[in-house]
Amino acid sequence: MKPKSKYVLLSIVMLVLGYLISFSYQLTNEKKPGSMSAEQWDKEYESRQLLIEQEEKNLKLQAALQKKQKNVQDYEKKLKKDKQAASGLVEQIENLRMYVGETGVKGEGVQITLEDSSYIPADENANNYIVHESHIFKVINELLISGASAVSINGQRISADSYIFCNGPVVNVDGNQFPAPFVISAIGDPDVMISAFTISGGISEQLVYDNIVVKSEKKSEITMNSILQGDRKS
Structure with missing residues (x-):
């Protein structure tokens, strides 16, 4: 082969190689993620x-x-x-x-019983040995002061408008007459009410001094109907 032909062939090879490299580079750039x-x-x-x-x-x-x-x-x-x-x-x-007594109520409390004296000396006035409304008032006031939420006398519910007065041997409570003994029931803390009632020099001793027979006891349950029902149940 002549030297001139050799150079021509080499030039063609180099040209093709350059084109291939250029094409490959361009293709690679096109395939880059950031491109x-x-x-x-x-x-x-x-x-x-x-x-x-x-x-x-x-x-x-x-x-x-x-x-x-x-x-x-x-x-x-x-x-x-x-x-x-x-x-x-x-x-x-x-x-x-x-x-005020508009609803029935139930709970623990106390029961205070007041009775006329069983012995009246011949030369004494019988009125000095029986229960009067003043005695009942004293008991009720003491119970209310001690925290009673409801009070009744012989089952008759007491309200703020109630009236109590003696009428011979009986006591009239809101128009209803009750003979002795008088059972006063109160719903509340029994320990507090009994302690207040029986304290030395208190209401219990005063009643005994007035010749009244007094009995006080705690009750686990006392039931009182409303005043409107009028059912005397204690």
Whole structure:
């Protein structure tokens, strides 16, 4: 082969090799992950903007939701307070109705029995040896001071408007007459009421001094109907 032909052939080989290298390099660049066209960049930018806008909307919605949740919690707290207040009012009303005798009541308490003296000296006035309304008043007042929530005399419920007076050998309570013995029942703390009633120098001793037979005892359960029912049951 002539030297000139050798150089021509070598040039052709080098040209083909250069083209192959150039094509391979361009193809490699096109396949790189970071290599994108302008259209792809626009689409990606648009997607990113939509994502950012959606995230901002989500943040606003989350803030609005938190505000509404707080409003609901505040309303629940207010409702709870109102419910407690209403419950307290209902309880107060029920207690007041119980105190005035409009509702029946049951509970532990005490029972005080007053009897006329069984012995009356011949030269003494019989009125000095029987139970009078003043004696009954003393017992009732002492029981109420000691915390009694309800009181009855021989089963007749006592209210703030009740009246008690003697009528010969009997005692009249709100128009109902009762002979001795007089059983005064009171619902409340039995220990407190008995202690107050039997304290030294107290009502019990005063009644004995007035020649009244006195008996006091605790009761595990006393039942009283309302004044409106008019059922005398103790």
